[in-house]
Amino acid sequence: MDVHVPRTRAAARLRVLPVLARAAVLLAALSACSGSPDRAEEPTRQAAQPAAARQAGDLESEYQKVIRDVLPSVVQIEGRKELGSGVVYDTRGHIVTNAHVVGDEKQFQVTTANSEDPLSATLVSSYPQQDLAVVKLDKVPDGLRAATFADSGTVEVGQIVLAMGSPLGLSSSVTQGIVSATGRTVTEGRSGGGTGATLGNMVQTSAAINPGNSGGALVNLDGQVVGIPTLAAVDPNLGSGAAPGIGFAIPSSMVKTIADQIVKDGKVTDSGRAALNITGRTVVNDDYQAAGVAVVEVADGGAADKAGLRPGDVITGLGEAKITTITSLAEALADDRPGQRTTITYTRDGRTRTVDVTLGEQ
Template identity: 70%
Template sequence: MDASPARRTLRTTAVLGCCCLALVSGCSAFGTDTAEDTSADRAARAAAVPMAATDLENQYQKVIKDVLPSVVQIQASRDLGSGVVYDGNGHIVTNAHVVGDEKTFKVTTANNEEPLTASLVHSYPEQDLAVIKLDKVPDGLKAASFGDSEKVQVGQITLAMGSPLGLSSSVTEGIVSATGRTVSENPSGGGTGATIANMVQTSAAINPGNSGGALVGLNGQIVGIPTLAASDPDLGGSAAPGIGFAIPASMVKTVADQIIKHGTVVDSGRAALGITGRTVVDENYQPAGVAVVTVQPDGAAGRAGIQPGDIITKVGGDDITTITSLAESLAADRPGQRTTVAYSRNGVQKTADVTLSEQ
């Protein structure tokens, strides 16, 4: 992204401040404008513009110097991605789709030219997160600082760090374009198929290999873990430039802390109906709902009397037409929350009050 808007804001502030000071000084000392005052004003403005640009550039470089050593390259047998050093014990957080089904990896850190070996601690595809651990912790390994996702604001400058296309220690820049996005990954595009809520949208370039790396604010804290770029169906599914998504830092911390402590995720915080289902179409071959295939007897749907063969058409205020729309609706809810499910059984419309269970 062109950083000039940010620079223009800083320049304008700096120039206005200098002009005000110059005018006040001129009025108190001389009472009128002189050629000498005008020349001084011009000199002040000329000095302020590069100073503002330099300040921003220096901040970029400071963040990169502080955070990039905590971003690593992860090599599986066939895939390559990025990761972020989570603590001083050698734990590294990355995407589940980076580790895939593998258990061992080669990791290249900023301070080691030769790859280190690492082993999988646990992969959690439902949130597309995983934790691996270095078999031997090298000297100088630096953990990253993860921020509070609730404080992320649209327009905030962000830097994406990782190994796009295998180019290690690469940095791109952009802004937070939106927050609170619910995004469903495409399994055929290399994702886990997860539906993830509250993702951070960014204009910083996210390319293959960036997955699992760091999206960083200018305060040096991790905003999120870059996970995927949007694709444009009208362009044959190719990546849509300037639209990337990152799993928010707070969710990363929640999942990683559980994996490190328990070896698995014990509290997902993700709501579920406790069913498996498939998309059904109407007489015009348009998606029309989710047919229930199996029901967990002790799950939310089972307790509410929903049965295999029922077709779910609405959850709360959300229309349900596909299995993806059902996942996206539930992604915004929490276990224990009460909602209403509308469904049809043998052509008869019914509703059920449901207390959502945990995925």
């Protein structure tokens, strides 16, 4: 799926509307279509209506509680060129966001949900390969509240989630939806400042993700961050327009893995991302169709080097995956782990060959 990174600017709040209120009205309408109830059934039907209203009210209260609890931990981040969102990672002032939000800048202005006065912040480190970065407030304000990050392995399709951030610069905005799918692998475009990263195990959501939501929080009804909204799908029929209701978030467990290393060591020391340790380029066949990845350079001692690959080889398969482009190779690797054994199918001197390989780390 072709995806791109949203961008940002503006300021206002969105109120989340409950879905069960409409469901209750529809249920009442369907009951009415089933025939006229006799008088003995009328009190029962009348009693059910307030119960449905209470249920909708309970859901609305739950939404509002989650918003009150989590929104103070969601901030707006502004640099010279970009504006996006971030999530307070700890009470020492570390804030996690997307690498494409910070770009190549080092200094930022951060605005919290409880204040209109911006705070200065400095980049700790950026990791574009996973589109994550951490910045740190230069001065930590009193009462700074860190978000709680969930184990994203517990995220299930159909869960209600809220997206919090600054879409189009509308700070402290909230939208709602569900988890539409898990385990998606998507490749971020480079246009508009994207990192070009291939991201695995993404959470797909129907909650609206607009320019400026990038780096914010995707939150479950327990008030836990389950992901960092990062990408919106592009509908080819809309040109560069985002496809409504299809957004992607980096899962919270990956966010914690990367952010913990940056906070502790100032950089990523163990990416958890598999690699062949080559430089390659997409090649085409006689019909000008993408037909594989030509090896341009092999890193000494890397996975491909140990497997015997050399410049000029053309990779056409990795495990069960067919490889036709650099992107398809990156997506296949995104599903694997460093140290995992698999096979590479490649051509050399017109002959197709297969070799076992132990994957390295990116």
